[in-house]
Amino acid sequence: MKRFFALFLTLVLAIGVLAACGPQNNESASTNNSNGGDGDAEANKPEKLVVWEDKDKAVALEPAIKSFEEEHGIKVEFKELGMADEIREQIRLDGPAGTGPDVLTLPHDQIGQVAVEGLISPIEVDQEVVDRYTESSIQAQTYDGKLYGLPKATETPVFIYNKALMDEAPESMEDVYTFAKDFTKDKQYGFLALWDNFYFANAVLSGYGGYVFDRSDEGLNPQDLGLANEGAIEGTEYIQKWYEEGLFPKGLIGENGGSTMDGLFNDGKAASVMNGPWSFQGYKDAGIEIGVAPMPKLPNGENFKTFIGVKGWHVSNFSENKEWATKLVEWVANAENGKIRFKETGEIPPVKSLIEDPVIAENEAASAVAIQSQYGTPMPNIPEMAEVWEPAASALQLVATGKQDPKAALEEATKTIKSQIEQNHSN
Numbered sequence: 001m002k003r004f005f006a007l008f009l010t011l012v013l014a015i016g017v018l019a020a021c022g023p024q025n026n027e028s029a030s031t032n033n034s035n036g037g038d039g040d041a042e043a044n045k046p047e048k049l050v051v052w053e054d055k056d057k058a059v060a061l062e063p064a065i066k067s068f069e070e071e072h073g074i075k076v077e078f079k080e081l082g083m084a085d086e087i088r089e090q091i092r093l094d095g096p097a098g099t100g101p102d103v104l105t106l107p108h109d110q111i112g113q114v115a116v117e118g119l120i121s122p123i124e125v126d127q128e129v130v131d132r133y134t135e136s137s138i139q140a141q142t143y144d145g146k147l148y149g150l151p152k153a154t155e156t157p158v159f160i161y162n163k164a165l166m167d168e169a170p171e172s173m174e175d176v177y178t179f180a181k182d183f184t185k186d187k188q189y190g191f192l193a194l195w196d197n198f199y200f201a202n203a204v205l206s207g208y209g210g211y212v213f214d215r216s217d218e219g220l221n222p223q224d225l226g227l228a229n230e231g232a233i234e235g236t237e238y239i240q241k242w243y244e245e246g247l248f249p250k251g252l253i254g255e256n257g258g259s260t261m262d263g264l265f266n267d268g269k270a271a272s273v274m275n276g277p278w279s280f281q282g283y284k285d286a287g288i289e290i291g292v293a294p295m296p297k298l299p300n301g302e303n304f305k306t307f308i309g310v311k312g313w314h315v316s317n318f319s320e321n322k323e324w325a326t327k328l329v330e331w332v333a334n335a336e337n338g339k340i341r342f343k344e345t346g347e348i349p350p351v352k353s354l355i356e357d358p359v360i361a362e363n364e365a366a367s368a369v370a371i372q373s374q375y376g377t378p379m380p381n382i383p384e385m386a387e388v389w390e391p392a393a394s395a396l397q398l399v400a401t402g403k404q405d406p407k408a409a410l411e412e413a414t415k416t417i418k419s420q421i422e423q424n425h426s427n
Contacts (some may be wrong), residue, residue, distance in 0.1 A: 021292035025208040046321040048075040049328055052090075052104040054083035054311070060341035071331075075323065083107060083311065091119050095318035102325040103332075105152060108140035112382040115143050120371040121317040122146040123326045132335065133314045137350035140310035140378035144219065149312035150333040156306045156376045157200060158368045159293045160274035160283065162265065169272075169293035176272070176296055180247050183271055189249065192261045193274035195239045196253045196400045198305055198392035200274060203376070205296045206305035212380055212388060222384035222421055227392065228410040236399055236406035240301065253400055277346065279371050286416035292365040294372040303375040310350065310378060342366065387420035 013220035042367020053061050065076040079101070081087045087104055091114070094100035106114065114120050128146070130138055137151035159169055165183075170176045179189025195201045202212065226232060242248050251260040262279065264270040266286035273279075274295065282315050283290050295304035314330040315322055319414065339351030339359060348366050352372070360366045379385070396414035398404035404412075 023404070030299040044321075044323065045072070045323055045336050046074060048077060049103065049321060049324060051076060051332075052101040052327070053078050053080050054087075054088050054105050055080045057341075057345055057347070058104075059333065060337075060344040060347070063340050064337040067337075068328060068331045072124050073325075083377055088114060088119075091316065091318075092117070095119055095316055096320065097398075100316055100318050102316055102319040102321055103328050104314055104316060105311055106149070106314055108149075108312055109142065109379040109381050109385060111119070111312075111314075112143045113386075115146075115148055116383060118317050120148055120314045121151075121319070121322055122148055122399065123329065123345060125150070125313055125326065125330060129330055132351055132374070134350040134352060134355075136308055136373065136376070136378055139310065139311045140381060141312050141365075142219075149314040151327050151350045152313050152333055152338075153159070153341065153345075154276055154284045154308060154310050154312045154350040154369070154373055155277050155348065156308045156369060156373050157203065157274050157276045157295070157304075158306075158365075159272060159295050160265075160275050160279065160374050161291045161293075162268065162270070163289045163291050165268065165271040166291070169291060170296050172299070174296045177247075179271070181245075184247050187249075187269060189247065189264060189270045191272045191274075192252060192264065192270050193242075194252065194257050194261060195242065195248075196257065196388055196393065197395045198396060201236075201239060201392075201396050203274075203306040204239055205232045205235035205306040206377065207302045208232065208238070208300060210235055212385070213382070215377075220380050220382050221422070222382060222425065225414050227415060227417070228407070228414040231381040232410055233406050234300075236396070236410060239396070240399050240406060244402070248400075277365065280346070280365055290365075292368040294368050294375070304372075306372055306376040307379045308373050308376040311347070384425050387417050387424065391420075393414040403413065 028425055038382050045254050051061065058078055061078055065078065068074070069076055081090060083105055084107060087106060088110055091104060099306065111120070125147070129150070133151050137154055138147070141147060141149045141151060161169055166179070169180065175189050183190035193200055195204065205227070210229055211226035212225065213220040213222050249260065251257070261270065262282065265273050265283060266288065269286070280290065280292070295306065297303055313333050315325040315329060319325045337353045338351045338354055341347050341349060342360060348360065348369050354360055355370050360370060391413040395409035399406050399411045
């Protein structure tokens with residue numbers, strides 16, 4: 001009897017050891033399976049997930065949260081923070097302290113820096129999920145060959161005009177120039193753009209063949225700058241023309257340029273401007289009936305290659321529930337919830353199936369942004385981009401004020417950028 005009991009006990013222990021080695025207790029296997037849906041995922045289901053959303057945008061997040069909670073039985077809490085700077089600064093503090101979010105939203109040009117700092121985690125999703133989005137928006141969410149998020153919304157500068165002053169959007173910038181030459185008098189302007197600001201001016205430089213960093217299948221090369229090549233110089237000479245001929249007011253330079261431009265447009269003293277979708281509501285509130293179109297073609301026949309900004313959903317590297325956080329990212333970024341986001345906030349989701357959806361295709365402003373985005377390029381998301389903005393803006397302002405010619409200004413800016421990259425980003 002004792003011998004039988006001993007054999008029985010041995011068998012039970014052996015079965016227990018085998019069970020302990022099984023996949024249901026393999027935490028790493030469960031964590032790496034972003035698709036989930038099996039018993040492992042259910043066994044590791046958290047009680048709660050936390051999301052950090054952009055300010056005043058939770059109205060679009062709440063329906064997605066509600067449907068996720070109903071589907072998966074996980075409570076989701078959210079907090080609104082300023083996306084441009086507050087979220088990044090707060091995750092640096094709250095993440096390591098264990099009081100941060102599982103999911104957060106960021107502008108794509110911050111991805112490289114926060115990834116290097118170890119603040120967000122790469123995500124793994126099915127190719128079918130990746131294929132839902134436009135190529136440029138996925139490119140924007142990728143750093144060092146890894147996907148760090150899914151796109152939430154896209155924006156890029158477009159042509160905005162006052163329908164009381166301009167019948168329709170011109171097809172070319174040569175037409176815009178002709179209109180401006182005739183219209184610009186008595187403190188009225190035919191067209192305005194913040195071309196001393198590199199965010200906007202790059203669209204002209206790139207349209208002529210300039211570039212910030214060379215891009216290949218391996219990513220961006222910070223050692224290869226194209227800001228002083230022949231195309232960039234030609235584009236800057238085109239910008240210079242608008243200032244030299246008095247088609248832009250003197251106040252359209254520097255920190256106050258944006259408020260000067262908006263003030264003139266809101267007062268009906270500017271017929272058209274180059275600006276982004278963030279400006280639409282303000283212009284409407286000022287009583288302007290706006291028309292919106294993709295940017296007219298440049299004099300060389302090329303499109304403006306505007307910077308594309310892509311807001312995304314990301315998984316915190318400090319989350320203890322990365323698998324479920326990834327599921328939540330997939331859920332809030334899907335087509336259904338993207339459509340809700342557009343209706344509630346006007347933010348345009350770069351979801352392929354929605355570009356032709358009547359809710360966007362029949363909306364003049366949204367359609368213009370979507371079309372222009374096809375011509376644009378994502379703002380570089382590598383840390384070295386931080387060294388570009390100020391020297392490039394200084395060069396453009398020197399040109400706009402007639403203090404330096406385009407070639408000399410751009411070459412000096414490029415030298416400064418290269419020096420700062422070497423100083424601040426060398427391994």
